[in-house]
Amino acid sequence: MIPPRFDYTRPATLAEAVGILAADEDAKVLAGGQSLLPLLRFRLASPTSVVDLGAIAGLRGVADEGGHVRVGALTTHYEVVNDPLIAAHCGLLAQATRTVADPAVRHRGTIGGSMAHADPAGDLPAVALALAAEFLVTGPGGDRSVPAAEFFVDYLTTALEPGEVLTAIRIPKLDGWSFHYEKFSRTAQAWAIVGVAAAVRRVNGDITEARVGLTNMGTTPVRADSVESACRGIPAQADAIHEAARSADAEADPPSDLSAQADYRRHLARVLTGRALARAAGS
């Protein structure tokens, strides 16, 4: 498990990092290294140079931006789990992040790395999608913002262009919503076979709005639009919710792999979506 040779730089500014990346299309950004290092060690990636973002000020931490919470790309999973602003306004993100791997990985891995890596089995992309987060990006051409619905393009592929760095994720505050992240994995530290990020808003015992994002049900995270529509206006009660959840896999195209075949994943998505929504709705 010895990685191939590569150059290593640790620029002090974002501009410098973007400069290096723009000049060398085989350079790779290093955040927490929890996904990149395994790839290097298996020799599945062989970048010429690795650009460590760790020394760049301002990429880490959580800020209140009125209607949004801004989470710096280099904020670690551990920090997300323990941040009071996130707890107050984006509890779903904290809950999902708590299920990521083990404490060692959570202390190093970052939210930006998880999003940029775009593993459909990762727990956080589905949350970002369900909550309609926005991705703030800086590249050779300046800054831009990409909505979650456009950020995840394909398996391990995002809308990030060569030379671009993800700097932060802006998440709309979820005040007044209730939520639940339901993860199904074979062992405590394994990746999700299926995960469901669910949030609901209730008025007088009825669900007025629901958001559902699915983990590992396709090559990208999946927004379960059909369930969201089916939930609108139904009573926040188990029977009605489970009925609505029957369309949970409508938008999905799940893979068959070692941990599950597609038909079982579809079944799980329906069951787990029902459970996640029911938990979120307190029923």
Added chain:
Amino acid sequence: MTTTPEAPNLGRAQARKEDARLLTGRTNWTDNIRLPGALHVAFVRSPLAHARITGVDYSAALELPGVVAAFSGADFADEQGSLPCAWPVTEDIVTPAHPPMAVDEVRYAGEAVACVVARDAQSAADALEAVDVDYEPLPAVLDMEAALADGADLVHADAGTNRSFLWPLTEGDVDAAFDGADVVVTRRYRQQRLIPAAMEPRAVVCRPEGDSFTLWSATQIPHVLRVMLAMTTGIPEQDIRVIAPDVGGGFGSKLQVTAEEVLALLLARRLGLPVKWTETRSEGFQTTHHGRDQIQDVSIAADADGRIRGLKVDLLADMGAYLMLVTPGVPILGALMFPGIYKMDAYSFSCTGVFTTKMPTDAYRGAGRPEATYAIERIMNELADELGMDPLELRRRNWIAHEEFPYTTIAGLTYDSGNYEAATERAVELFGYSELRAEQERRRAAGDPVQLGIGVSTFTEMCGLAPSRVLGSLRYGAGGWEHASVRMLPTGKVEVVTGSSAHGQGHETAWSQIVADRLGVPFEDIRVLHGDTQVAPRGMDTYGSRSLVVGGTAVVRACDRVVDKARAIAAHMLEAAEEDLEFSGGVFRVRGTERPSATIQEVSLAAFAAHDLPEEMEASLDSEATVDPDDFSYPHGTHLCAVEVDTETGRTRIRSYVAVDDVGTIVNPMIVEGQVHGGLAQGIAQALYEEAVYDTEGNLVTSTMADYLLPSAADLPDFTTDRTVTPSTTNPLGVKGVGEAGTIASTPAVVNAVVDALRPYGVRDVPMPCTPERVWRAVTGVQDNEGAAQ
């Protein structure tokens, strides 16, 4: 377990003296050994399951920085010999040649075809990509039944068959037993392939010293390895020293003579420099021998009242591509254990060893006995269901009663002792068996989507491997004795040299406890030496729960001889007759008098000075003993498992687990507890989590820990453990062995619980591992894309 004033150490939960260095890693793991000038080896491995090698070109690798040499199998064809199989179980067994580096043909993905040697590990790893190997693909042979069919593609074309051997056994009139039966239950069980996954990867270092060699290896068997290296390479045995430094687990996977060990020796000889190799985790998953992999066809015949009449077992055992050290012996070790703890009139067994293009299988924790125990304990539950009888009641009607010991089983083994009633009674009480059955009824009646299942496993196993005469009769190439020597140093401290080779078991602590009581010296004054053929020249190493039973007995005998010598000198010192001396707590006293006494330390110093020794007495108390056990020992126990199965998702959660084991006398309850916990984890892992999967081309797809699921503490329940103590009568300590018990007992306990939960849905089996998907398919009948309903 209580200690006594005369024996204050035996039975004490003494903290392990080796743990500080093992847990902090501040010790000599093989990979920590840095020798000046050492070269690093990396292996080019076949990406194909089966192919002819048509060319190996390493010239480009030789050009790379740091690379010193490269070799193909052909470059060593004249000297590398064939990796040994020490257990040819039948006279006409097919044992194909097994070159450490493939020369003409590769027969499993991962087989070594070439190697590069470089100044550092990084350069060696980089150079692998520069070695060009041309292959002409041959058909992969993956399915055992297809492999035995007429016209099947062959793993070894020369052999003309994929069958390695057929090993039959028949006792009693099997036809009569089945013909007259009221009930016959027939099942097919599958022992999936497992990856032992010891915490420390394999590693080897070899240093040439003139014409001789020192080889360090992360091995369980330094002594056997030395003999085999000499026999394989022709290097004289006296010129090879093998050292197993601290070794981080093996579970049987380091009970092997590996290609990399042989090649390290040959490379060191060829290059005249030290060489080193450490496997990567994925390399280890692919090329460290695998475990289990059997198809078991089992039939049991019984009377209507549940009395067992007969048992038939037909096994297909996947050997993989070659026979390694004890590959064919593993299923044969199980042959005698299928009848378990039960009385019956007739038994037949046959095992066919089958070649496939996969990594060879070999010993893995339990080796043959978990497979046997699984089959009998699973089918006992099915028989109970067929008869409408509680599975515990069926067992009570058939097990050997405690007053019937010693008892010779239908398979011909004589179980020396046991008390199945006591262990079961205790387990039932701790488990709350009837309360859980009542809850199960309630949930069934209510149609609860989360069903409760109760699993039973009453098991025994043969340990203390092994009487040499028995091994000989089973055609094993070596004996089963063990050796120990005990040296009293001039200052009264003690060195114990053992032929056992601990790799995590805690022998240094347990042996010290035994010696401390036997010699009456402080526990702290004892040092246990092992794992180096120069320091501990005689030994048979550690596997098969043998070390305490056989090696511990050798330690006891050697201690007794030390005391005998000391007694003679003490008598001389105290001017008394030997018969008048009593020895206790390390002090010789003249019985019934107030006369001066002599401590064993004083005697030791007197022996060293040798100024005034009795006539003909040598100036040493040192003694040794080689012990060949009279018979096996038979630990047993009752394990009960309660699971909750979510029928909507298929998820199984172990709610409670009770293990009551009888491992005879207990030297150190803390070590016993640790062995039971670790064993349970591995047995539960087979039931629920682990499976080595090859794809249709013969590539191992579970090649990382992300795909091969080893459970962690977070996945396991709190274990409730207890013990009954029925000492073994086959050794002076009364011990039976505990290294494998948890693994053997727990797999059927868990699967029996899963199936029990699902019986209302018509489920009679769930193949292992009982993944949520398989459970869901079993419940719903939805077929997978290979057409299996579960």
